[in-house]
Structure formats: structure tokens, C-alpha cells
Amino acid sequence: MVDYKHTINLPQTGFSMKADLAQREPKMLADWPARDLYGKVRAASRGRPRFVLHDGPPYANGAIHIGHAVNKILKDIIVKARSLDGFDAPYIPGWDCHGLPIEHAVEKKHGKPGQKLDANAFRAACRAFAREQVDLQRADFKRLGVLGDWDNPYLTMNAAYEAEQIRAFGRIVHNGHLYRGAKPVHWCLDCRSALAEAEVEYEEHTSPAIDVEFRVVDLRDLERRIGQPAGGLGDVPVSIAIWTTTPWTLPANEAVALRAAFRYALVEVETSTGRERLILASELCDASLARYGLRALERLAEFDGVALERLELAHPFLPKRVPVILGDHVTLEAGTGAVHTAPAHGQEDFAVGQRYGLPVVNPVGPDGRFLPGTPLVGGQRCNEANAVIVQTIAEAKRLLQHTPYQHSYPHCWRHKTPVIFRATPQWFISMEQRNLRAHALRDIRTVKWTPAWGEQRITGMIENRPDWCISRQRTWGVPIPLFVHKETGALHPDTLALIDKAADRVAQGGIEAWFALEPAELIGADAAHYDKVTDVMDVWADSGLSFECVGAQRPEIEAPVDLYLEGSDQHRGWFHSSLLMSEALHARAPYKGVLTHGFTVDEKGRKMSKSLGNVVLPQKVMATLGADVLRLWVASTDYANEIGVSDEILKRTADSYRRMRNTVRFLLGNLHGFDPASDQVAPADLVALDAWAIARTRELQAEIIAAYRDYAFHLIYQKVHNFCIVDLGGLYLDVLKDRLYTTPAKSHARRSAQTAMFHIVEAMVRWLAPILSFTAEEIWQYLPGRRGESVQCEVWHALPEVPASAIDWPALLALRAAVTRELEKLRDTGAIGAPLEAQVDVWCAPTGYPRLAALGDELRFLLITSAARIHEGAPPPDSVPVAEGVAIRVAPTKATKCVRCWHRLEDVGLHAGHPELCGRCVTNVTGAGETRRYA
């Protein structure tokens, strides 16, 4: 028996089946900086229309987690896809470097500023710490395969950035958005300082809980509001009852809050001092009266809270009147449904007070004592004042009850002592005074939000947010470089020029330069009358100004940019702060589009947490499955909602990665010996099936490009994966094997197939490049033909236009599916094993005959059977109808197997010199090779 194996063309490629990504990727990465891949892509796209995705700076603290990976990978996919789509898409990564978490990290090592380190040394330690964190995170981001200007990122702590931020702040002041006000903050009486939210712990605490009456001043007004006849209520006193656990805040009371949509009841009761009437939330009426030991004699009326808005009430012990206001923070969980409101002593109170323009008057000093001159309690500590105030209310006959009450209450994390809310002077950006809110709401509508509900979400937040308090009493932040008059509190008349001078100094010496500055250096003799402000800006101002600060230094990033892309929490965060800053500076949005993604959760949809033990570390995934599998996982999920991750999900992802890799490997292996420059078959001369494959690829490419433009990567994943399995694996490549392996290496039949495969893989490597960046780069090295250095420098592959097919492929593919089903039945009976052991007869009505007969004898290659014959006319009784006017019969063939091509053919054994071969193999081995026109 002659061995014909050397006469068939087997696939040959160095592109291995096993990916070994965990080992291979780091090696590839090691080359990239030397190749300056980012620079090459920039050079290749110079002069194209620009697409700018502006990076939201992650906070420089801690190793990256899976959420960082999702965010950066999505950005990278978009930047690379836009570049392939013909844009110049720069990517300058950034980091957020100032702020409390870094201060806390440094405090852990060195203690608070002023203890072991002075403030300046403390800042230096913060700077060094942030630098380390940036390096740590940068290494991981690069390992993900994210391409960007990693050597020149923007850091909010760069002196140039800090100076730009101060200049931008100056323009905001110039535009009239800044004012000085007061705001309640957590205040520790032992620290004598403000505490950030992160420095507060909640512990159980017992407070004096009291119910207090606020008398309605004008009963006639009340009658009108609740639909009672004029005078109908007589002169019996009416009070709104409130419940509070902080009696000492009552001197600062400015209002009583109701909920607009709650029902309230007016009930009559008999007290020790006589008949009176109380207003209580209907649902809390019984519970409240029970607490007071009273019984409702009569329920006189019921009405919505909204009816009482701005009704005047008398303060229970001070000679002043306060209004009824409405707020959503009023609940039915405890109390009376009416809430004592002291804007100086509570954040909700402050927020709702802002909406009503209530005064923020704080009578408590930094030591927790009431300021001298405060009526009733001047000079007393808050806890001492409680007793005095309760007694005073009782004497005024306004006290309904008084009991100790245990609840969760904020404590200082260092002193473990209860903290208070205390209003302090702060700097604000007004939402109203220069129409900031109105402008922001106007411009939100001009932005393309993806998903579309982002618009709803941020609109709601902008509509309801209070003025932005941008000052913090901290050490590690960009200064608010102002001078304030010691007596009047007015800003220095040269403020705008002084801010610029401060910026100049910060540009040289960083924020440290401001803190080191002697006021006289800038304002001369005025220094005697002015205080230098040492507050720093809220870090949200740092990142919120990134479009301005980065744009000033990097001309390729020019606002408004095309896209911001972050997690959905940033509607409250960076999207929000950036919008307000841009409106304050330029009265426009900083971005044209905003895209959000959800958070990662486990396979049960629960968030990642150490205690649940469901945390997936990106570093671990990269070290085992590889970054490309992580990237493919990101691409495969619908990131608009929660993004599930688990071992099973990643395993499935790795499976589909393998399938795509192997499909490419098959294509590359069969392109062995093909030079696209000389061996391509012209579109008009292609074997019909190859033309079909190219047309199908064109169609799919259009869908993929559209999906990239829509940022619908999970659809791309599905489409490409299905293409590999259904169109290629299940059909085209399966049919092609016979022709590739058995026809002569340089024959038209094989070159036609290679031409199609070449274009398919050229197209596919680009489809994959934004997602499987490492693998695409690897594929690139194995593709035939002269080509540029990296697939990332390319644009989408221009697939050849093939002439419209005269062949009805859908009909033939339906026939193929029917034959496959019949073959399966035959296999079940044991009559055949492989499809090549079978022959097929097809009977077709005259109208459909030309369609199915179009391939002639080559139909057998499409069906992968040894014979396929089409007959016009009525089917015999033993055939199986498979469609309108079509019947088939599949039967084992008795012909002899050709040892070379495995087809069972009648002419095997008839050829002298090649007794084991069929006729076409003889031609293929000894002659010019067989002719294929269709399959």
C-alpha cells in the first residue's frame, strides 16, 4: 500500500493551540515599551478625526480590584475600536491623589499632622505614598493590556495640575459662583475639630427623648388650610407635636418639617391643664398619644402635610416664630411625623433648610459650650443644657413626655465619645446665584447618556442637591487660596489677582508653596488685617476639574470630550462634579457622551465582599487564565447592569476563548504556503462557496462595526463566537477540509479557499483586537503577507466585494440540514459511521429543481457525502419528504473507499499505478488537479 500522506496539504503553523496566556502575555508586554506601541498608534492615526475618551482618575490607594479592571478594559476596548474605525483616539490615564484615604494611610504610619511630622513633612509623606500607589496600580493596568500614555499620566498632585486647578478655581470665583456660608459637620468636642464621615463610628448611646409642642400661631390660617369653616376651631390651642433626642438643639430650631404626602390628624385631648388639640401623623397618632398617656377625645380633621407648608408656629420657649416646611426625610419609623429642624445641627436639617432659605445659626462653640449670651443656656455644655431646656419646656407647659432613649449615635473614632453636629464656616459653590443648577439641567439634555436612564438619574440628583460645600479642614489637598478680612469676613479686593499669584507659586513648589507662604509676601501691609485661608478643596473638585487641568497641558484632550466612562456610582461623583465645574467655568457640559457600567457581583448577584468570600482578584485571574480571558469576560457581559463573575463564568469564558483561538489556528494553518500578494484568486473567479463565505463575513463585519460604535461588546462576543462555531466550524471549514487537503497546493481550487480564509482571518484579527489584544497581536505575527507592526495601528479590513451569487444558498443549506438529520438516523441504526460512507439522492419538483441542482456533482462536497444525485420529478415511496416538493433518501454506499480522500467511489481501483485511489485523487496527485466551481 502506497502512503499518500505526503501528497495531502495538512495545516501548518507556529501559532499554538495552547494559549499559555499567563506566561505569554508578560513576555509580550515586556516588548511593548521598547516598541513604543502607543506612540506608533498615535503616529499611524495622526490627522484622522479625533475621538477622546477622557480617563476618570481612580483613587491612588490599594491594589486594583476587579471593578477597576472592568472599567479600564472597557475604556481600552473603546479606544482601540475607535482607532480601528478610523479615528485618532488618544488615551491619557490619570490618578486622583489628594484626600482623606491617603491622609489616613499616612496617619497610620506617622500619626496626625503636628504629632511626629509637621504639616509640611506630612504632605511630603502623602505625596510619596500616593506615588507608590500610582506605580502599583499602573503595573496592574498595563498587565491588563490597556494601551495608553503610561509614561505621562495625569496626576492630580502634579504641581502643574495643582496650579491649573487653582487658576480654574479663580475663574469660578470670577464668575460669581463662590460664597461663604456655614454648614453642620461632625464635631468632636475632645478633638475640637471637624471629623470626616470616615472618622465617625456608630455606637449605642442613651439620650433624653422628649415630645414638644409647637403652637400654631394663627388658628384662622389653619382653618383655611385644612378646610374648616372660619372660626370653627374656636380658641382651643392647637400644637404640632415633635419628638427629639437632642433637646440641646432646640435653641437653634428654625422650622418643623412634615412630609407632603403623609396624612396628618387633628385630635382633641384633655391634659392636666385643660383641653387642647394636637397635630400628629395619622399613622403615629395612637402610638404618640399612648406615649403621652393621653386619649383622643375627638378626631376633628385629617389632611395632607402639604396643606400646612409655611404655617407659622411659636417656638416652645424662645420668643420667635418658625415655619412648617416639607421634607422627604420625615418618616413614620418613630416620633410623630413632625420633625424638629435645626439647620446648624443636622445634615438633613441643613439640606432642607437650604431649600427654604432658613438661617444657619450655630450657638455652640468649638469646645461644645453654648456661646456667652445665648438665652437660657449661655456658657453651658450641651449635655448640661439638655436638663435646663427640658425643665424650661415643662414649665412652659409644652412638654408632652420625657424618657431616656437608647439608639445608635455617632462617636469619634479616636476618643470614642459622642460627637455633635455643629455648623462651621465653609466655602460653597451656589447652585442658584449664577444659574448653575439651571444651566446644568439644560446641558444634561445635550449629552448622550448610555444607558439612556443615566439622564434621569443625574437630572434627579442635580435637581435636588444642595449648594456644593467645597472646603475641607484637612492637610493633603489643593488650597483654597483666599485672604479674608479679620473683622468683616470680606475677601481681599485683589482676590482674583492673588489667586493667580498663588497658582504661580504652586506651579513651582506644589501645594506646599501656599502653606509655606507668609501673607505679607503677597498682600504686604494688608496682612495685618487679613487671615490666610488654610482650607483645602474637596477632592471632588480636583477630579471634577480634570477636563480643564489636563486640557491645559495636553492639547489632544480638549473639552468637551467625546466620552466619560465610569461606574454608575459616578452619577453622584465624577460625572456630577465635572458637570458642575464645567458649567461654572464655561456654561456647558464637559462631555458629549457618558457611558456607565454596573458593579461586579458573584454568580448569585450579590456584591463582592471579604465576609462572603466571593471576591475575585484580577491579579489571580491574569496569573492563571490570562488577561485576554479577563478581557473577553468583560466584553461578554452586558455591563449596563450588574456584572457577574465566578469561577464557572470565567471557565466558560476560557472555553470560548479556546474555541476562537482554535478557529484562527485552523485558518492560519491552512494559509501555509499562501502569499496574498501573488496567490489570491480574483473575486469573480472564486469557488462559489468561498464567495459565499466572504459575503457572509462582510455582512457580519457590518454588524460588528455597528456594535462597536454602540459600545455593545457583548453582542460582538456572541456574534464572533457564533460565527466561529456555526458558520465556520459547523459549515464552511468543515466542508473546506476536503478541498484544502486533497487538491494540489497551488491549484485554483485550494487558492480560492485560501483567498477566502485569508480575508476572513484578516477581518477577524481586527474584530478581536480591541478585546483579545494579546492574542490578536500574536495572530498578527503569523499572518501571511507584508504588514505593519501592530494590528492596533490598522483600520477595519476592506473585504473584497464579491459578485452577487446566482446560487440559492439558503435552500441548499436547508437541504444540508435535512441530509444531516437523515444521516444521524442512519448512524443510529449502525448502517454507517462517517457521513462519507453514505450516498444521497434528492428528488425535487420541477420548479425547485434548478435551485438544488445548481452545484451539480459538487453537491456531495457541500453535504460531505461520497455521492449526491439530484432527480427531477416524483420521489419514490422509500424517500423522506424534507420540504415542499423535496424528498431525500440517504443510504450506505457499496463503493470502495479511496485511501487518500476517503470518498467511496465507483472508480477506485480502475487506475493503473494507483489501485487504491479515485479518479480525482489521481488527477490531484499526478496531474493539474481537479476543477471546483461551487464547493
Next chain:
RNA sequence: GGGGCUGUAGCUCAGCGGCAGAGCGUCUGGCGUAAUGACCCAGAAGGCCGGAGGUUCGAUCCCUCCCGACCCCA
């Protein structure tokens, strides 16, 4: 507690008024070595479309309520 969003097969996702779909995975089978650190092909099983009401001739789809997840705020 409020606002936003979400729930389709074990997994990832389509469908979004007219007979519940794809791929993976699972199971079963096939063929070889002609995609071999395995690959390829075929077949089958798998769903009260989160639950309950409503609108409609007809609801996975529209409306209401409930349950659960997630984000933001309190």
C-alpha cells in the same frame, strides 16, 4: 425610608403585543487522526420568561402591587 435600575435554560445573552430562541456547558452518539498537550461533527435533554393582579381577542413584552439583586441618597 426615598430615587434609579434590574430579574428569560446551569452559564453568557437575543427576543420586547401574535407558536419561547442562540451559543456554551451537560448527556448521548459518530468519525477518524486530515484542527493532537487534543480537536472536529451530530443528536438529545434543559424554561409556570421572579410572583400576584389588571388592560387586551391575545402579555415574556404594556399597567399596578409584591419579592429579590445592585447603585445613589437618607
